[in-house]
Amino acid sequence: xxxxxxxxxxxxxxxxxxxAPVSNINPYLKRGRFVRKQxxxxxxxxxxxxxxxxxxxxxxxxxxxxxxxxxQVAQEVIExxxxxxxxxxxxxxxxxxxAGKSTSIDxxxxxxxxxxxxxxxxxxxxxxxxxxxGSILGDKTRMEKLSVHPDSFIRPSPSAGSLGGVxxxxxxxxxxxEAAGFDKILVETVxxxxxxxxxxxxxxxxxxxxxxxxxxxxxxxxxxxxxxxDGIVINKCDGNNVDKCQLAATQFRNxxxxxxxxxxxxxPQVLTYSGFYGYGIREIWEMVYQYVDFVKANGYFEHRRNExxxxxxxxxxxxxxxxxxxHNPTIADMLVAxxxxxxxxxRTSFVAAKQLLDAYFALLR
Amino acid sequence: xxxxxxxxxxxxxxxxxxxAPVSNINPYLKRGRFVRKQxxxxxxxxxxxxxxxxxxxxxxxxxxxxxxxxxQVAQEVIExxxxxxxxxxxxxxxxxxxAGKSTSIDxxxxxxxxxxxxxxxxxxxxxxxxxxxGSILGDKTRMEKLSVHPDSFIRPSPSAGSLGGVxxxxxxxxxxxEAAGFDKILVETVxxxxxxxxxxxxxxxxxxxxxxxxxxxxxxxxxxxxxxxDGIVINKCDGNNVDKCQLAATQFRNxxxxxxxxxxxxxPQVLTYSGFYGYGIREIWEMVYQYVDFVKANGYFEHRRNExxxxxxxxxxxxxxxxxxxHNPTIADMLVAxxxxxxxxxRTSFVAAKQLLDAYFALLR
Numbered sequence: 001x002x003x004x005x006x007x008x009x010x011x012x013x014x015x016x017x018x019x020a021p022v023s024n025i026n027p028y029l030k031r032g033r034f035v036r037k038q039x040x041x042x043x044x045x046x047x048x049x050x051x052x053x054x055x056x057x058x059x060x061x062x063x064x065x066x067x068x069x070x071x072q073v074a075q076e077v078i079e080x081x082x083x084x085x086x087x088x089x090x091x092x093x094x095x096x097x098x099a100g101k102s103t104s105i106d107x108x109x110x111x112x113x114x115x116x117x118x119x120x121x122x123x124x125x126x127x128x129x130x131x132x133x134g135s136i137l138g139d140k141t142r143m144e145k146l147s148v149h150p151d152s153f154i155r156p157s158p159s160a161g162s163l164g165g166v167x168x169x170x171x172x173x174x175x176x177x178e179a180a181g182f183d184k185i186l187v188e189t190v191x192x193x194x195x196x197x198x199x200x201x202x203x204x205x206x207x208x209x210x211x212x213x214x215x216x217x218x219x220x221x222x223x224x225x226x227x228x229x230d231g232i233v234i235n236k237c238d239g240n241n242v243d244k245c246q247l248a249a250t251q252f253r254n255x256x257x258x259x260x261x262x263x264x265x266x267x268p269q270v271l272t273y274s275g276f277y278g279y280g281i282r283e284i285w286e287m288v289y290q291y292v293d294f295v296k297a298n299g300y301f302e303h304r305r306n307e308x309x310x311x312x313x314x315x316x317x318x319x320x321x322x323x324x325x326x327h328n329p330t331i332a333d334m335l336v337a338x339x340x341x342x343x344x345x346x347r348t349s350f351v352a353a354k355q356l357l358d359a360y361f362a363l364l365r
Numbered sequence: 366x367x368x369x370x371x372x373x374x375x376x377x378x379x380x381x382x383x384x385a386p387v388s389n390i391n392p393y394l395k396r397g398r399f400v401r402k403q404x405x406x407x408x409x410x411x412x413x414x415x416x417x418x419x420x421x422x423x424x425x426x427x428x429x430x431x432x433x434x435x436x437q438v439a440q441e442v443i444e445x446x447x448x449x450x451x452x453x454x455x456x457x458x459x460x461x462x463x464a465g466k467s468t469s470i471d472x473x474x475x476x477x478x479x480x481x482x483x484x485x486x487x488x489x490x491x492x493x494x495x496x497x498x499g500s501i502l503g504d505k506t507r508m509e510k511l512s513v514h515p516d517s518f519i520r521p522s523p524s525a526g527s528l529g530g531v532x533x534x535x536x537x538x539x540x541x542x543e544a545a546g547f548d549k550i551l552v553e554t555v556x557x558x559x560x561x562x563x564x565x566x567x568x569x570x571x572x573x574x575x576x577x578x579x580x581x582x583x584x585x586x587x588x589x590x591x592x593x594x595d596g597i598v599i600n601k602c603d604g605n606n607v608d609k610c611q612l613a614a615t616q617f618r619n620x621x622x623x624x625x626x627x628x629x630x631x632x633p634q635v636l637t638y639s640g641f642y643g644y645g646i647r648e649i650w651e652m653v654y655q656y657v658d659f660v661k662a663n664g665y666f667e668h669r670r671n672e673x674x675x676x677x678x679x680x681x682x683x684x685x686x687x688x689x690x691x692h693n694p695t696i697a698d699m700l701v702a703x704x705x706x707x708x709x710x711x712r713t714s715f716v717a718a719k720q721l722l723d724a725y726f727a728l729l730r
Contacts, residue, residue, distance in 0.1 A: 075713075075716060078713055079712070079713070079716065082710055082711070082712075082713060083710060085710075086710065168715050171713075171714075171715075172713065172715070175713070224589050224592055226623070226624070227589055227592075251619060251622075251623060252623060254616060254619060254620065255619065255620035255623050257616075258591065258616060258617060258620050259591070306708055309707045309708060309714050310704060310707065310708070310714075311714075312714035312715065312718075313703070313704065313707055313714040313715075313717050313718050314718075316714060316715050316718035316719075317687075317690065317718045317721060317722060318683070318687060320718065320719075320722050321686045321687065321690055321722070322683060322686065324726075325682065325686055338678070339675060339678065342674045342675065342678055343671055343674060343675070345447055345448060345450075345451065346447070347444070347447075348440075348443055348444070348447060348536075348537065348540070349536075349674050349675075349676075349677035349678040349681060350533050350536075350537070350677065350678075350681050351440060351444065352678050353677075353678050353679075353681035353682045353685065354681075354685075356682060357682060357685050357686070361689075361729070364726070364729045364730070365729070365730070
């Protein structure tokens with residue numbers, strides 16, 4: 001049976017096809033109930049360009065589908081939307097679990113729509129996510145203000161899979177959202193693993209949510225992430241916690257001075273806020289817009305987007321080359337033995353690699 | 366004409382072959398001058414295991430040679446030395462140019478040999494290095510005390526090439542040095558590019574040399590390097606500079622607290638020293654040995670070495686898979702056009718990658 005996730009029908013409301021069922025052999029009548037007309041790539045593109053969020057949702061479901069026929073339509077839709085994409089501000093948001101990411105994004109988004117207008121899409125990269133109907137609702141419920149806002153579009157992370165696959169789908173979804181007129185994109189990611197690098201590689205501004213204190217909270221942040229941040233914001237700066245947060249902000253500011261200046265020429269800023277009470281959120285967006293003006297003026301904005309496009313082309317090549325190698329059953333078997341020999345000190349890492357590569361290329365011939 | 370770099374004869378003094386030339390057809394008489402006997406793999410291994418540094422030097426030259434016949438012998442030598450390797454402490458040392466790395470390594474090495482005895486090899490990873498006779502002498506001259514010490518072996522970075530190639534040769538040289546009884550290995554690297562990651566991935570302790578001040582010196586350090594360090598040492602802590610260095614040390618210590626605890630469970634230490642006057646060097650080695658005791662006790666020492674062996678196997682596979690793809694002339698031509706299409710917004714990064722991969726696998730068949 002087809003998994004509901006791969007069926008575009010489940011993505012949203014029924015689209016009026018303009019065709020009524022006339023008989024039992026009507027192709028749109030399936031499993032005894034009325035089924036809407038399958039949309040063509042042009043239908044999707046037209047709907048997306050008209051800003052129809054139902055069709056946008058269905059198109060994203062196609063993008064996320066692993067069924068070849070869906071993928072074919074999806075790629076055609078993406079290609080046709082590509083010329084209409086790119087005209088948004090893309091902001092990545094990361095932070096450890098319990099940093100209050102969802103509440104913060106809800107507040108950030110509502111503030112942004114109120115002050116700047118336009119339309120906001122909230123996407124996610126989380127390769128570990130087991131997406132079910134439940135967690136979609138869960139995500140939307142956690143963003144209780146945005147989820148009912150008419151100008152927002154919330155989409156949880158694509159289903160669990162390789163990071164490359166999940167990242168690709170999110171990047172393609174950005175294209176569709178932009179073509180549908182969403183001029184503000186937030187990409188949420190979790191504070192662990194390689195997801196941050198992927199997220200950082202598709203946004204214009206990377207915001208890191210931290211908490212005050214050097215306790216366990218910080219231990220969940222992967223090494224290297226702090227250096228990716230264009231801005232660090234410390235949540236829960238309210239009540240008794242204000243002094244502690246301001247001290248933490250000073251510590252982060254001092255620490256950032258020890259790092260080399262980022263390529264953007266922008267010294268990352270450190271701010272405090274309260275997602276729960278909504279304090280300090282105006283300043284966060286002022287920082288983001290100040291950054292965007294700064295890097296648009298010095299050419300880095302365009303440069304970063306171009307580098308990202310190249311990055312994903314090369315990254316996709318690397319991932320698929322490696323996939324072809326490591327998923328080859330003969331190689332996978334050999335790999336176990338070679339790794340054991342290397343660890344036992346019977347063979348150098350390089351000789352083991354060479355034997356595996358020789359075998360692989362012989363298999364391809 | 367054969368490049369001198371690829372000729373093992375140039376690596377050191379002549380080895381007495383025990384065979385005298387008897388006639389013009391004597392195979393050891395070549396180009397009108399006396400040439401020593403070509404050593405067999407067993408000869409090299411025997412010499413290395415006896416601690417003969419001349420033969421060690423020649424074997425390293427073989428390892429660095431790109432001539433297939435040399436590589437074949439080199440791999441046999443390495444394989445036979447492998448069971449005798451691994452019994453050293455390997456310390457990586459990085460820092461920006463002008464941080465005083467060479468003077469520091471000279472002092473570090475002399476101190477270590479005086480206090481702990483044993484034998485010390487100093488190797489390097491610098492893929493940008495254009496190795497010539499001149500710079501070999503240059504390196505040795507810069508380490509003026511170590512270069513004349515009977516228990517030291519100094520070898521500059523292998524010739525310019527891919528980082529993977531350079532790193533591989535350095536890693537193989539470590540094996541030969543250890544088999545020759547060198548129980549202390551220092552691997553120097555420059556403060557830019559990916560060389561630090563490569564160096565970090567072959568040592569037990571990664572030491573980062575910093576300077577006080579937030580001026581231009583620090584801008585040369587690549588982002589992410591500070592988080593690799595097991596210890597940070599601030600040079601030039603002498604004369605008027607002492608207060609500034611101690612302030613910098615405090616700042617680094619505070620900054621390190623903002624990072625997650627490393628997997629080793631060891632909180633990186635920050636010390637000050639003066640390479641020129643030789644102050645504070647005892648404390649640096651005490652830190653290194655304290656670290657080694659700590660990670661040997663908690664099992665991380667063995668774990669890190671195993672992870673490194675696996676890392677280099679996988680890294681070598683990745684590098685060669687990509688080399689096969691990107692060095693393919695048809696693909697290289699296509700790549701230019703695809704990259705242009707991606708940057709012009711005519712094609713997504715993923716579609717471009719797919720077209721290239723399809724072409725590549727068709728070519729291999």
